[in-house]
Amino acid sequence: MSDVMNLFRYFLFSFFLFYSSTYVSAQKKHEFSRPLMGMTFRIVIYSENSSLASKGAKSAFDKVAILNKIMSDYDSTSELSRLSNLAGSGKAARISDSLFQVLQAGQLLGGRTDGAFDVTSGASTRLWRQARRLKRVPPEDAIKIANNSSGYRYLKLDKSLKTAELLKDGMRLDLGGIAKGFALDEAFKLLISKGFSKVLVSAGGDILVGEPPPGKQGWKIALLGLGDSVTEYIFLKNCAVATSGDLFQFLEFGGKRYSHIIDPRTGAAISEQRLVHVLAPKAMQADSLATAISVIGQKDGLRLVAGDKRLAVRIAFRNKSGQVKKKSNQAFKAWPRVDE
Template structure:
């Protein structure tokens, strides 16, 4: 679960000359996708929205780990038995996932689905698994247990029990696919959000430099942490404050550290901006797991266009760290934002 991302429209911005703002919503991927676009024609806007949401549904059918008919479910069932040939789009998804796993030294990992179940986050029933269960999960978790032959589109799991879970990158992948539909339809200004986790700002509203996006602060204070202007960019946020459980006085976050098999400690919220929604989605998880200094090395080395806002807690007062973040940070939510340098 990520923090809510809000678009701010200035007075009079919703209508300019022949362009009007139309907004549509569609349930998919266990959330609600929201599309706002400028168009001169209501019927055309509705037609475009239908095409966009059809594309989201198509990607969901590819990546769903809840549908037995999905390509991802087929791989989960068969890739441990023998190498499996998959389609080009699924291979692209797996290659991108493996890339972010490799450059983050496993901070991002699409094999953590069983960890989420073991810690009780799928059914919203918090549970601390015993050591023996974690030992078993270690044999079934790890991105290196997924072997890819991109040239032949072959996938093989090298250990029994491995399961792919698209939760940390799938919505971004769907958003990128949908944005390609918008571009093909020659839409010049649109904002597409995948629930509260990832959005993409295409072009800019009339007479604006871009889409103004509010990044709320962590709960319970909420409010505005920062406001950024995006144009042809994505923003993804990962947030611990909205999905967690408390047991024996200890708070457990739903975002997993794949290397320790335990929920991340000390991080509250992360937002990452990048031209690719797939990348920003994955990198928001990377930045949540890694220490801020390690995040900077990853972003500087492998995502030079990215910027990040990281909220951590050590004691009672949250602290903020920023890397190439282009907007002010409201100090009501944390101490003065510390710039991170490479």
């Protein structure tokens, strides 16, 4: 009897191995992309069914398009713009759950960084966007006026009523350092709900991944270096990585380089070149932390994430002599690398 049972177990195990390998090999890589939020959103799905993968990607892109209609500060009809238009009016507006969630997360980070991350700095952001188009630095008085209209303490949120009120005249909201991450989280969540586990969603330097591709240790992700630094490759699974820096968006004027990232505390563009990578469980967290650390720099940036072993951070920067230096926490140093 025992011989029969052993034989049965052998065939059952053999069948399981055959089925598993066949299932894995049947999962093909499907890639999709769509321009959204002023950048290209990309989705990679491993699935044995190309039709279902295509439908899943479409649903995820459609979700991002809806969020963009809510959170864009470029669109005068967006929910965010309509809320900004009420600034200083004494009126609180009931807002969508998605917008409330992002504003609330932004406010929490604003408090932790003493305003170095500030969703109310839209007037300064607009001023420096114009500066990059005109290729000249804004006048000091214009910087001061724009900065005086911001301040995270002047955004009032009511969790029970789901309302928001902008207490300062001329205040404009800008979710450029957090909305993209939230959109990736929502797109990813939708794909997971449809039964896809081996997925990657990315946009503008931010990446969120699920389970690794078939037979792989993780998703192979490239981390760009600053200047001539060597590109580094890491493995990711079930987490996000965000990149913040001025590699592609900056203004050079009078022999000085100005980042597209604004320090909300002063209203001025950052002039020290930095490139920040943050790895975190969620894309919104990675996105917003990367932006904040770009503002506060390496010392305060590492202090900001201290104590949370889930957060890995590397900050590359140029010192006064122009040399590229790097600072990272222990979690980043221990992160799995790709052996090239």
